[in-house]
Amino acid sequence: MATIVIDALVARFRDPVKGDGVTGASVGAGGDDTAFVTRERLLEVCQFLRDDPGMQFNMAPYITAVDYLGQEPRFEVVYNLLSTTRNWRVRLRVKVSEQDAVLPSVCGLWRGANWFERYCFDMYGISFTGHPDLRRLYMYDEFVGHPLRKDYPLRGRQPLVTELEVPEEQFRGPGPARRSE
Amino acid sequence: MSTELDAIPSIIPTRRDDAIGALEKMVSQGLGWARKYSLFQYPFVTACCGMEYMTLASARYDLDRFGAALPRFSPRQADLLMVVGTVNCKQAPILRRVWESISEPKWVMAFGVCASSGGFYDNYATVQGIDRIIPVDVYVPGCPPRPEQVLDGIMMLQAKIQGQHHQLTEGKPLPVLGQAPRQR
Ligand code: SF4
Numbered sequence: 001m002a003t004i005v006i007d008a009l010v011a012r013f014r015d016p017v018k019g020d021g022v023t024g025a026s027v028g029a030g031g032d033d034t035a036f037v038t039r040e041r042l043l044e045v046c047q048f049l050r051d052d053p054g055m056q057f058n059m060a061p062y063i064t065a066v067d068y069l070g071q072e073p074r075f076e077v078v079y080n081l082l083s084t085t086r087n088w089r090v091r092l093r094v095k096v097s098e099q100d101a102v103l104p105s106v107c108g109l110w111r112g113a114n115w116f117e118r119y120c121f122d123m124y125g126i127s128f129t130g131h132p133d134l135r136r137l138y139m140y141d142e143f144v145g146h147p148l149r150k151d152y153p154l155r156g157r158q159p160l161v162t163e164l165e166v167p168e169e170q171f172r173g174p175g176p177a178r179r180s181e
Numbered sequence: 182m183s184t185e186l187d188a189i190p191s192i193i194p195t196r197r198d199d200a201i202g203a204l205e206k207m208v209s210q211g212l213g214w215a216r217k218y219s220l221f222q223y224p225f226v227t228a229c230c231g232m233e234y235m236t237l238a239s240a241r242y243d244l245d246r247f248g249a250a251l252p253r254f255s256p257r258q259a260d261l262l263m264v265v266g267t268v269n270c271k272q273a274p275i276l277r278r279v280w281e282s283i284s285e286p287k288w289v290m291a292f293g294v295c296a297s298s299g300g301f302y303d304n305y306a307t308v309q310g311i312d313r314i315i316p317v318d319v320y321v322p323g324c325p326p327r328p329e330q331v332l333d334g335i336m337m338l339q340a341k342i343q344g345q346h347h348q349l350t351e352g353k354p355l356p357v358l359g360q361a362p363r364q365r
Contacts, residue, residue, distance in 0.1 A: 139306075140271045147305045156305045161273050163313035 005055065005090050009035050013045055034091045042094055043104050049081060049090070050109050057081040057090065060106065063116035065124040069150035073097035075126055079106070096126060105131040123148035205348075212347035216260070216286065217339040218248035223259035225279060228266030230293040233325035242328040247335050256282040261338070262315075267295040269306045273314050280315040286347070288318045288338060293325050300324060 006026075013022040022045065023036045037045050049057040062080040079092040096103060105128035106113045117128045118137040125146040128134060136143065140160065145152050224234060238244050238252065253259040256279050268276055280289065291311055294300040297320040299309035311317060318341060321334040 138271075152305065154304055157270060157307075157309075158305075159270050159273065159308070159313075161277050161314060163308075164316070 003033070005049075005088060006033050006035060008052075008055070009045065009049075012048065013037075013041055032091070033089070034093060037092045037094050039094055039096060039103060042092070043106070043109075045092065046079070046081075046106050046109050055083060055088075056085045057083045057088070058110075059084055060110040060113050060116070063106075063113055063120065065120045065126055065148075067124060067148065067150045075101055075124060077103060077120060077126060101126045103128050105129060107131055122146065125149065208349060209347045210343070212349070213343045213345060216347065217342040220247075220249040220261040220288070220335070220338075221251050221253045221259045222249055222261040222263050223254070223256050223279065223283065224252050224263050224265055225276060226265040227268060227272065228295060230266045230295065230325040233328065233331075234263070234265045234292065237328040237331050242332065244332075244335070247332065247339070249335055256280075257284065259283055260287050262287065262289045263292050264289065264296040264311050265292040267300070267302060268308045268311050268314070270308060271306075273308050276311065277314050286345075288342065289315055290319045290321065290334060290338060291317045292321050292331065292334075294322055295324070297322060 009022050022041070023038060026032075026034050035045075049055050059082040060079060061082050062078075064078050066076045066078060068074055068076065073095040075096045075098065077094045077096060079094070081090050081092065082088070094103065101124075103126060105117055107117065107128075108130065114132070115137055117131050118133075118135060120126045121128065121131075121134055122136040122138055123146055135141075139147065142160065143158055145156070147156070224231075226234060236242060238250075244250055249261065256262070260283065262280055262283060264276065280287070289311075291297040295302065295307070296311050297317075299307050301324075303309070308314060319334045319338045321331050323330050326334075
């Protein structure tokens with residue numbers, strides 16, 4: 001089935017000399033076909049997948065990012081693509097480093113990618129060049145930091161309004177009143 | 182010209198105060214009775230508890246039996262703010278503003294654990310209980326609460342309203358459109 005897609009990607013984009021382009025690929029069941037793509041070839045690969053008459057990946061149902069804290073490169077952006085005419089799914093994974101967390105935007109190919117890229121920017125701080133309106137999606141503009149990064153504190157709340165006095169000892173159900181006890 | 186009546190200490194004013202006090206108490210009780218059975222709610226529905234709120238408001242559990250039937254979607258017309266669901270930091274200013282828009286007298290019910298304490302969302306985005314933003318009268322626990330629990334909460338709120346002190350006027354000058362407030 002979608003082995004065709006992976007094979008075509010590898011045949012077309014893997015650079016035999018330098019070994020980049022599509023650097024690795026795996027085939028799995030039910031939409032687990034994955035290709036590791038380098039940042040430089042991402043737009044080309046996407047363009048090919050969308051426009052090739054044999055592929056017709058006309059939809060990007062989900063784009064997200066993963067934070068592998070402690071590894072280099074730290075982030076990975078995952079593009080899930082769907083071909084509605086052939087009922088194929090494929091997943092592209094692109095690694096980006098923390099110092100240079102910039103990717104080309106695929107908004108020009110799939111308009112639906114707009115909010116997903118804003119989401120990645122909001123939650124992980126990865127920016128996309130060529131995005132028409134790169135703002136935060138979920139958090140407010142006053143928010144500092146990117147909450148889904150693994151080094152953001154879990155309870156790092158940044159309230160917008162001054163909170164009223166609350167008792168220090170709050171009853172939190174059975175167990176010790178304070179977490180440290 | 183002074184008479185012997187002037188020499189009598191303040192017995193008569195005290196009786197007068199008593200009479201006024203008794204009258205005010207009657208008025209207060211009457212107003213409390215009227216207010217507790219005509220709670221117009223503003224449902225501030227933000228999350229899954231809203232499904233339970235729909236059950237509560239519709240025919241089977243029928244909030245109308247308690248006089249709290251009419252959801253008003255303008256805070257100006259409401260006097261019970263029901264915060265139904267999770268309130269996150271981004272929504273906190275909106276909730277505060279809705280509460281400020283409701284005219285006195287007003288009461289607040291925290292519907293579900295998320296509104297009461299943040300629930301299990303102890304994370305970067307969620308307000309840990311709406312009592313950090315606005316004062317709350319009744320907390321209804323549960324995730325989501327059973328409709329019976331909310332009805333119980335409504336009845337507790339009614340008992341609370343009956344016990345509160347109500348006045349016909351606040352003793353403040355009423356603002357008149359286009360002219361300076363009259364001094365009383
Ligand atoms: S208390 Fe439970 S049901 Fe209600 S809003 Fe929170 S998570 Fe949803």
